[in-house]
Amino acid sequence: GESVGLHLPTLSVQEGDNSIINCAYSNSASDYFIWYKQESGKGPQFIIDIRSNMDKRQGQRVTVLLNKTVKHLSLQIAATQPGDSAVYFCAEKGNTPLVFGKGTRLSVIA
Amino acid sequence: KAGVTQTPRYLIKTRGQQVTLSCSPISGHRSVSWYQQTPGQGLQFLFEYFSETQRNKGNFPGRFSGRQFSNSRSEMNVSTLELGDSALYLCASSLALTGVNEQFFGPGTRLTVL
Numbered sequence: 001g002e003s004v005g006l007h008l009p010t011l012s013v014q015e016g017d018n019s020i021i022n023c024a025y026s027n028s029a030s031d032y033f034i035w036y037k038q039e040s041g042k043g044p045q046f047i048i049d050i051r052s053n054m055d056k057r058q059g060q061r062v063t064v065l066l067n068k069t070v071k072h073l074s075l076q077i078a079a080t081q082p083g084d085s086a087v088y089f090c091a092e093k094g095n096t097p098l099v100f101g102k103g104t105r106l107s108v109i110a
Numbered sequence: 111k112a113g114v115t116q117t118p119r120y121l122i123k124t125r126g127q128q129v130t131l132s133c134s135p136i137s138g139h140r141s142v143s144w145y146q147q148t149p150g151q152g153l154q155f156l157f158e159y160f161s162e163t164q165r166n167k168g169n170f171p172g173r174f175s176g177r178q179f180s181n182s183r184s185e186m187n188v189s190t191l192e193l194g195d196s197a198l199y200l201c202a203s204s205l206a207l208t209g210v211n212e213q214f215f216g217p218g219t220r221l222t223v224l
Contacts, residue, residue: 036215043114043200043215044153089153097143097166098213100153 010105019077021104023090026071030094035064035075038103039086047075047088082108112137114203114216122222128189131219135182135203141165142184143213144176147198156199159184160206188221196223 013019025033031052036044050057050064050073057064063076073090087103115134123129135142144156155168159178176186182203188195198220202213 034212041217043202043217045215046212049212091153097155097158097168099155100145102152 010107012107012109013080015080015082015108015110017080019075019080019084019106021075021077021088021106023073023075023101023104024071025073025090025092025099025101027092027094027096027099028071030092030099032093033064033066033073034091034093034098035062035073036089036091036100037084037086038089044089077106080106080108082110084108114201114214116199116201116216116219118219119217120220120222122224123191124224125191125193127191128187129191129221130185130187131199131201131221133184133186133201133203133216135184135201136214139203139205139214140182141204141206142178142182143202143204144184144186145200145202146170147200147218148196153200156186191223193223195221197221 034049035047037047038044048059048062048064050066055066061078065074077084085108087105089103090101091098117132133142141160143158145153146156147153156170157164157176158166162178173189178184198218200215200218202215204213
């Protein structure tokens with residue numbers, strides 16, 4: 001079946017540095033992509049989304065980049081803070097319900 | 111505005127038993143989706159309900175079922191529990207059918223099958 005995301009890697013960054021989390025998707029029919037943040041003991045929390053007619057979207061300290069040519073999605077977090085430590089999931093939607101990647105664990109080193 | 115609530119938060123069952131989990135969506139939200147989250151498989155879609163009707167179903171056996179009530183509250187049921195059903199079960203609500211509407215997740219129900 002369709003799959004999204006990479007195996008669950010861990011990304012460690014120094015507080016104040018920028019973080020880049022990557023995601024690959026396989027369904028070329030997907031037209032809507034979302035990044036979620038999940039902290040321990042909580043459900044996923046919406047961060048930012050992007051539709052396939054865009055290649056970049058910015059939020060508060062976060063930017064999502066979409067490269068449809070190589071079916072790649074990335075989340076950039078500026079000036080990473082300890083509160084950003086969590087597991088980050090990308091999700092895609094096209095002609096199917098949301099499909100989630102396995103996630104990336106972000107650890108912020110103070 | 112209250113968020114998505116799920117009850118119970120933690121549950122321990124034994125193999126062969128059945129379990130019912132409950133989800134109350136955000137007020138005004140009519141779509142409820144259920145997901146299973148495990149370390150090995152990640153977040154997997156179970157089913158989605160809208161206006162008391164199942165609109166989409168994931169690739170899970172018939173032991174997994176659900177329903178939605180007229181007040182949009184939803185329940186999911188797992189019968190004949192297996193060890194592999196141990197997981198975090200997440201419920202998410204949105205204003206309408208997913209796709210262009212942001213989904214809001216509850217804290218989940220942690221199910222342990224012994």
